[in-house]
Amino acid sequence: MLTTIAAQAATTTQIARRTGVSVAAASQHATVLREAGLIATQRRGNRSIHSVTPAATKLIGGAAPDPS
Numbered sequence: 001m002l003t004t005i006a007a008q009a010a011t012t013t014q015i016a017r018r019t020g021v022s023v024a025a026a027s028q029h030a031t032v033l034r035e036a037g038l039i040a041t042q043r044r045g046n047r048s049i050h051s052v053t054p055a056a057t058k059l060i061g062g063a064a065p066d067p068s
Helices: 002-007 012-019 023-035 054-060
Strands: 039-044 047-052
Touching: 002 012, 002 047, 002 054, 012 023, 012 047, 023 039, 023 047, 047 054
Parallel strands: none
Antiparallel strands: 039 047
């Protein structure tokens, strides 16, 4: 899931679709990743947008996409 988010910031629903898990499972994984400091989550209306943190980028050995 972390590499999915690293490829492109995404909502919980988008992550679920891309990884083939339920939205509930994607949400639980996102919570664990957020608590570990590997993703950041921003609220936009009723959606949560998840993106990787610099720590996650270093861990997976790649560059995070430009958020702009």
